[in-house]
Every structure is written in structure tokens, then in C-alpha cells.
Amino acid sequence: MGRCNGRCTLVGFCCLQLVAALERQIFDFLGYQWAPILANFLHIMAVILGIFGTIQYRSRYLMMYAVWLVLWVGWNAFIICFYLEVGRLSQDRDFIMTFNTSLHRSWWMENGPGCLVTPVLNSPLAPEDHHVITVSGCLLDYQYIEVVSSATQIFLALFGFVYACYVSKVFLEEEDSFDFIGGFDSYGYQAPQKTSHLQLQPLYTSG
Known part of the structure; x- marks a missing residue:
């Protein structure tokens, strides 16, 4: 039961990561x-x-x-810097997120809590097949929602990384100790040899 503590905790964190990633995937779609x-x-x-x-x-x-979690932390740190426009990053460069295939941004920009969307009709700024809108009254701006989401991912990833390293170390130690006693060594175990029982009978010679 004690050996399951680290494994069970890691599985729990992985499940939380999976739920959070699926939720984020939906809104990014x-x-x-x-x-x-x-x-x-x-x-x-x-x-x-x-x-x-x-x-x-x-x-x-x-x-x-664990290696992927390091990359995942870096990606989410970039997302935070992007939405907070740290350094030279700017949200006007939406091609970074959309591969320059659309003008869409975060779904929370128009659907955040309390947001009121007003279309601007006949705007000369609207590209073909698009329209211009104004968003007002949001209780929480969309960039902060994205920042909180990325920060949650980083928090889960850090805990997952620590437990993944710990559980992996435990597995390696168990494998080494099992090899030492001949658990996986093909030459460490020899099957008991069957001994044949011969019945001795007296020999009679005629005089």
C-alpha cells in the first residue's frame, strides 16, 4: 500500500492534467x-x-x-508572456496562434463573463467575410483568463514532473534490486535436476 502512494498521486495529477488539457482544447478549437x-x-x-x-x-x-513537461512549462510561459505582451510580443500578431490562417483570437475575447458584444456595421476596417465588433463590460478580460489557464497548466506540470522523477527512480531501484537476486537473470535460477532412482538387484552366479 505504501508503494502505491507515489504512483496513485502521479496518476491523480495526470488525470487532472488530462481534464485541464481537454477543457483548454475545446476553447482553443x-x-x-x-x-x-x-x-x-x-x-x-x-x-x-x-x-x-x-x-x-x-x-x-x-x-x-517528464521531458515533455519541461517543454510544456516553457510553452505555457510563452503564452503568458504573449497575452501580457511582455517584451516585443504583441497580440496584434495573431498569426503566431493561428498560423496566419484566420483572424480569430481567444474565444474568451467575445464570450468572457459579463462581456457585451456590439457589431459595428459597414466598418471600412472589416476584411472580406469578416465584421468588426466592440466588446465592453467584461468582468475579467480575456487575456487574464488565458494567463490563469496557462498558470494552472504550469502548476500541474511542475507537480507532475516532481512525481514522475520520483516514481521513475523508485521503478529503477526496484528493477536493480530484482536483478540482483536473479529475478531477470536467466543464469541466476536453475531448475532442480531430476535424479533417477536405480533399483539394485543382486547378481547370482551358478557354481
Whole structure:
């Protein structure tokens, strides 16, 4: 039961990561955010790999999962910097998120809590097949919602990384100790040899 503590905790964090990633994937699909959609898909695959490695005692899978979490933290840190416009990053460069295939941005921009969307009719700024809108009255601006979402992902990833390293170390130690006693060594165990019982009978010679 004690050995299950780390594994069960890691599986729990992986499940939380999976739910959070699926929720984020849905809203990124609604906003046509193609770069985050691709990153979310890779993250979901890595989390599933981490769950499988934890359940099946595969330390290599956990190492791959831990390496991905480092990249995932970096990606979410970039998302935070992008929406807060840190340095030279600007939200006007929406091609970073959409691969320059659409003018859509975060879904929360128009659908945030308390947001009132007003279309601007016959605006000369509207590109072909698009319209201009004004958004007002939001209780929380969309960029802060995206920042909170990315910060949550970083929080879960950090805990997942720590537990993945711990559980992977436990698995490796168990494998080494099992090898030492001949658990996986084909030469460490020899089957008992069957001994043949011969019945001795006296020999009679005629005189």
C-alpha cells in the first residue's frame, strides 16, 4: 500500500492534467487557435503516456513524460508572456496562434463573463467575410483568463514532473534490486535436476 502512494498521486495529477488539457482544447478549437491546438494534442498524448507508464511500471515512459513537461512549462510561459505582451510580443500578431490562417483570437475575447458584444456595421476596417465588433463590460478580460489557464497548466506540470522523477527512480531501484537476486537473470535460477532412482538387484552366479 505504501508503494502505491507515489504512483496513485502521479496518476491523480495526470488525470487532472488530462481534464485541464481537454477543457483548454475545446476553447482553443472554438477560437481557431491552431498553434495551441497542436500543443494541446501533444500534451494529451504525453499525459496518456505518463498514465500508462505509471500503471505498467515503465520508467522510460515516465522519463519521456517528464521531458515533455519541461517543454510544456516553457510553452505555457510563452503564452503568458504573449497575452501580457511582455517584451516585443504583441497580440496584434495573431498569426503566431493561428498560423496566419484566420483572424480569430481567444474565444474568451467575445464570450468572457459579463462581456457585451456590439457589431459595428459597414466598418471600412472589416476584411472580406469578416465584421468588426466592440466588446465592453467584461468582468475579467480575456487575456487574464488565458494567463490563469496557462498558470494552472504550469502548476500541474511542475507537480507532475516532481512525481514522475520520483516514481521513475523508485521503478529503477526496484528493477536493480530484482536483478540482483536473479529475478531477470536467466543464469541466476536453475531448475532442480531430476535424479533417477536405480533399483539394485543382486547378481547370482551358478557354481
